[in-house]
Amino acid sequence: MRILQVNSAKTFGGGERHFVDLCQGLVEKGHEVFALINPQSNWIDRLHFLNDRIFKISIKNSLDFPASSKIARLCRAERIKIIHAHIAKDFLPVSLACRMLQDTKFFLTRHVLFPMRSIYRVALSNLTKAIAVSEAVAMELSSTLPQEKIVIVPNGIRVENWLGLSRCSREDFLKLHGISEEAQIISTLGELKELKGQREFVLAAQIVLNEFPNAFFIVVGQDNTPTKSFRRELKRLVNILGIEKNFLFLDWVEDTAELFACTDVFVSPSRSESFGLAILEAMASGMAIVATRTHGAMSLLEDGVSGKLVPIRDALELASAIKSLLANEELRKMLGKNAQEKAKQFSLGKMIDQIEELYRSSIA
Missing domain, CATH: 3.40.50.2000 (Glycogen Phosphorylase B;)
Structure with a gap:
């Protein structure tokens, strides 16, 4: 599968650690993984295993529609079929990019417990699946997104x-x-x-x-x-x-x-x-x-x-x-x-397998 992972965070934290581990795990399983990150990111070196498949596009805010056009062009050029966004600021621009592409599946991972704005209920209607890292996050998501689109995949480590x-x-x-x-x-x-x-x-x-x-x-x-x-x-x-x-x-x-x-x-x-x-x-x-x-x-x-x-x-x-x-x-x-x-119940391999299966089932 050709997959674009999106995270515009400038600094490295737990969510970015998850992002890097997911990218590396998918590469190890033979997938063609691309990363879209902030041009000012201080953690690009952690993605060295992607070589020339790292793209720098600035996503200024949730309404950065020019960024959506750039993402859509990138996906067409690289024949990407799955886009996975990891922080709230990126959700709307990625959603719009997927609408432009029509046949590209849209995933997001929610790492935090803060409520999502009500605008997401409509704006993310083209969402394929929302991945929650815990039951508590899933419950928070259910106040904004349809229950059938929410799935829990706990974080994993090596x-x-x-x-x-x-x-x-x-x-x-x-x-x-x-x-x-x-x-x-x-x-x-x-x-x-x-x-x-x-x-x-x-x-x-x-x-x-x-x-x-x-x-x-x-x-x-x-x-x-x-x-x-x-x-x-x-x-x-x-x-x-x-x-x-x-x-x-x-x-x-x-x-x-x-x-x-x-x-x-x-x-x-x-x-x-x-x-x-x-x-x-x-x-x-x-x-x-x-x-x-x-x-x-x-x-x-x-x-x-x-x-x-x-x-x-x-x-x-x-x-x-x-x-x-x-x-x-x-x-x-x-x-x-x-x-x-x-x-031992929270292995990185188990996390990668679960997310990979979600991707596969979406394009079957």
């Missing part, structure tokens, strides 16, 4: 990449960043913004350090705001609380397995999470996990069995859960083992 993390990797990571080998590491991973709950993570850290002075906290994530103001706010809060010696901020870790290899407790403090790729990666790594009760976390973790779930925006409960795990190595091992077993 589970094997996180199995069997070595002690050597832990020691190398700690040495690289000047962290004591005696430290108990608590980490969190995600874009730096209010919605991801890093502020509560910092507040919880101060409480934890009162009982566990060897605890060390690692925050990994990029601040994609123009002025990088949220990162500065977090660092200022850390300094005000006097815990800067127990904190490390990293823009990104290219190989998250290295981070998980040194982590004793992984924390997802998000205020909203539709799925939670970082949680899934931590599960596959066998991490003991504390997560807020977002839709995404609750779809992946069972409280007290494969992780600990706490209320959203509650630094006290977050700290209490972290302390209970730092104090009990056997509990950490038990939760981590169960989480790792559960993660």
Whole structure:
């Protein structure tokens, strides 16, 4: 199949990670995959396996109809039969392009829980299928799109990449960043913004350090705001609380397995999470996990069995859960083992197979 994947996001996040994995997985299965991305994208190198099948077209907003014409011309030239859009801004331009083409199937993936505007009910009437990454996202979509057009395909990861993390990797990571080998590491991973709950993570850290002075906290994530103001706010809060010696901020870790290899407790403090790729990666790594009760976390973790779930925006409960795990190595091992077993249900191969079958059935 000749498939165009569309994502005009400038910065790299969970949705873009899914986009890259999907493109690569389809290529590995023998499909001819093309990618349409923003000319100002900072993650084009991640699509290197597509070679010359990457096209840069600016989609300024949902009503960028000139972009629709460019997309339609591209699809005619490359004989593309399936277009798959991944962020809301691209849905309407891609829908219009498919109307121009008439015989091209239109798919979208919805990664977030935010409501879709009512205009989409009519504007996306030519939609073939809307893919929701979780039941919660599917329920949100059903308020705008016909139920029969919605299908749930959970995100997947290459589970094997996180199995069997070595002690050597832990020691190398700690040495690289000047962290004591005696430290108990608590980490969190995600874009730096209010919605991801890093502020509560910092507040919880101060409480934890009162009982566990060897605890060390690692925050990994990029601040994609123009002025990088949220990162500065977090660092200022850390300094005000006097815990800067127990904190490390990293823009990104290219190989998250290295981070998980040194982590004793992984924390997802998000205020909203539709799925939670970082949680899934931590599960596959066998991490003991504390997560807020977002839709995404609750779809992946069972409280007290494969992780600990706490209320959203509650630094006290977050700290209490972290302390209970730092104090009990056997509990950490038990939760981590169960989480790792559960993660095997969310393989990237399974996700690719499900989406491929949706494509095939649409053109049969």
